[in-house]
Amino acid sequence: MEAELRMIHKNDTWELVDRPANRNGYNQQHGIDFFETFVPVAMLDTIRLLFALAAQKQWKVHQLDVKSVFLNRFIKEEIFVEQPDGFKAPRAWYDRIDAYLSRLGFEKSISEPTFYVKKVKIETLLIVSLYVDDLLVTGCRSELIKNFKKQLQDVFEITDLGLMTYFIGMEVNQNEHFIFISQQVxxxxxxxxxxxxxxxxxxxxxxxxxxxxxxxxxxxxxxxxxxxxxxxxxxxxxxxxxxxxxxxxxxxxxxxxxxxxxxxxxxxxxxxxxxxxxxVKFERAKELKLVGYSDSDWSSKKRQTIAQSTAEAEYIAVATAVDQAIWLKKLLSDLNVDQVEATKTKVDNQSVVAIAKNPVFHGKTKHFKVKYHFVREAELSKEINFIHCCSKVQLTDILTKPLAALxxxxxxxxxxxxxxxxxxxx
Structure with a gap:
């Protein structure tokens, strides 16, 4: 509390004024008196992707914390009785750090608005991920990370937490061979x-x-x-x-x-x-590959569409996996890591592979919803490469069904x- 109070006085966050005679309390309505109060935060998928990329390139992930981010002048600047936008300190902070990172030469990812990359041609220098007032930083050289920290500390009140060890409930262990994340505590x-x-x-x-x-x-x-x-x-x-x-x-x-x-x-x-x-352990590898079960993403959820056959059910599941794989591929491209070859997607149903690879509209698939047939376009454009695999080695089984212990x-x-x-x- 004392630290917060010191920051309030130091930053001249607000000033006390008399309550307007015609106002009894808070009576603003979203969409009428204020808009866009949210602040984008990195999804767990993208954070895990950052770990996978850092492990693959043998980079270390550092963590920075901005002190009292919402008390850093934003309240005084953003809240006024007559201001139609009202209180939007979170969004004001995001706009400010976004503008500052842009001035430092970072490019924002189109696929993930909390990812920023600084690069020189094909070389990736620094990657920054925002999670409200926490910044995750990784890059190819330690001196670049050190200089970036100094640049931030010249403008913001920053706590340098060093190598990332704990983040949103996750314990993070890093060494030269792998990054290991867990939630034992x-x-x-x-x-x-x-x-x-x-x-x-x-x-x-x-x-x-x-x-x-x-x-x-x-x-x-x-x-x-x-x-x-x-x-x-x-x-x-x-x-x-x-x-x-x-x-x-x-x-x-x-x-x-x-x-x-x-x-x-x-x-x-x-x-x-x-x-x-x-x-989960993210290991050093020769190259970062996206497969049906990717290094950074896993999900299991009940389908909303009732399938009339096993092939249709598998086809719908494949479409969901392709959606995620294409998004991850775009995100990697934004981070200056281009994957030229097609993403291998392993399927344990031969009918699905045949339907996806054959552009001829099968009579037995005319009841499939048209939106799911984009997987054929992904196959034809070489974005995705469907591969039939034996059910015994299908990794996603652990996400979709009960299994015997062995x-x-x-x-x-x-x-x-x-x-x-x-x-x-x-």
Whole structure:
């Protein structure tokens, strides 16, 4: 509190004035009295992509924190009784740092407005990612990062946190070979909050053949407690894609949770208890490749479209994966990392590969929604290369279905979920 008060006085943030006689309190309405109050923040997908890129190039990620960002003159500059735009300090901060980075020669990514890159022809010098008042910085040379920090400190009140070690609940371990992210502290807090610190560990997040339904005779449970647990588990998937399927399944029953649902949710906690310290490892590689399960992105969600065949269901899933792959490819291009070759997308359904590669409109696919056929254009333009793979090596199975323990462990290692302290696991 004392630090905040010092910043208020130092920056001359506001001044006290008499309340207008015709105003009783706050009565502004969004869209009428003020607009654009939000501030863009980097998505977890893009942050993980930054880790993957830094690990591939053997760069180190540094973290900076701007002190009292919303008290840095923005309130006094942006809020006036007669001003139609009203209070928009967050957006004012983003506009200011955006303008400053542009003056320093950074280019903003078209695909991600929180990513900035400074480059000279084909060489990438610095990459900056904004997360409100936190800046993640990486680059090819340490002296460039040092000079950039000094430039920021000349204009803003900056705390240099050095190498990134903790960010939005994620622990980050960096060395010359890999970057490892985990949420052990957060996981321990969740276990403690739900009295599961001494529970017996489970081998998998969800039992093989587990069936859940919204229509059952089981007693209902407290919705607030259930939603809190699922919310915590959803946040834990930021570094634990191995629990993605189980948590995605449980999140469907927020409105009708019962004892059966809570029992399965607690099994996920038992699995987390047995795998504390686990996370995702981004390793040094010869080249950064985007595949069906990419280095930076994972997701699992229920489809909104009812499919009339297995091929259609797989085709819809492929379209979603292609969407994400093309976006990531564009983002890498904005970061001066161009991928010339087509992105390999592995599919374990031969019919889908045939439909995507054959430009002839099949009579058996006329019921497919037209919007999903853009995958053919992606294949023809060489943006995407569909490859048939055996179901046994399909990595995305861990995100979409319950698995036996042996197969689950195999896929978990393949998607780089491992323990930081146990070398044999890595």
């Amino acid at each position: 957060f996981a321990l807090k969740v276990l403690n909050n739900f009295c599961m610190t001494n529970c017996k560990p489970a081998s998998t997040p969800v039992a093989l053949g587990e069936k859940l339904s919204s229509n059952s005779d089981h007693d209902r449970v407290d919705e607030k407690s259930y939603r809190s647990l699922i919310g915590c588990l959803l946040y834990l998937t930021a570094t634990r894609p191995d629990i993605m399927y189980a948590v995605s399944l449980l999140s469907r029953f927020m409105h009708c949770c019962n004892i059966a649902h809570f029992k399965v949710a607690k099994r996920v906690l038992r699995y987390v208890k047995g795998t504390l310290g686990y996370g 197969r689950f462990e195999y896929l978990k290692k393949e998607i780089r979920v491992c323990c930081f302290v146990a070398k044999e696991e890595c």
